[in-house]
Amino acid sequence: MPSPNAFDQQVYAAVARIPRGQLATYGQIAELIGVWGAARQVGWALRRLPLPSEIPWHRVVNAKGQISFTPSREGSDWIQAELLRAEGIPVDAAGCLPLARHRWQPR
Numbered sequence: 001m002p003s004p005n006a007f008d009q010q011v012y013a014a015v016a017r018i019p020r021g022q023l024a025t026y027g028q029i030a031e032l033i034g035v036w037g038a039a040r041q042v043g044w045a046l047r048r049l050p051l052p053s054e055i056p057w058h059r060v061v062n063a064k065g066q067i068s069f070t071p072s073r074e075g076s077d078w079i080q081a082e083l084l085r086a087e088g089i090p091v092d093a094a095g096c097l098p099l100a101r102h103r104w105q106p107r
Contacts, residue, residue: 011045022104058083065099
């Protein structure tokens with residue numbers, strides 16, 4: 001895998017700050033790194049991570065508080081659900097999470 005570009009590095013650094021048991025949205029990460037409106041690009045950067053990864057990519061969800069289930073994720077959405085459950089975050093069968101209760105508030 002080629003080394004990550006500067007945007008990806010910023011995404012990974014921000015996501016690495018999310019504590020265990022807390023969640024952030026793709027848009028929240030985009031805003032945190034100063035690229036408001038780039039939620040989709042944050043998702044693409046996280047998809048480029050090789051798995052397994054030390055970056056807690058699984059703690060980033062969509063703005064609706066859901067895991068983005070899609071065939072193109074090649075099963076990583078199911079891995080995400082299991083990793084979140086292991087951290088004590090309930091995930092229902094549709095991939096919905098209690099975002100308000102577990103939302104990360106960075107300083």
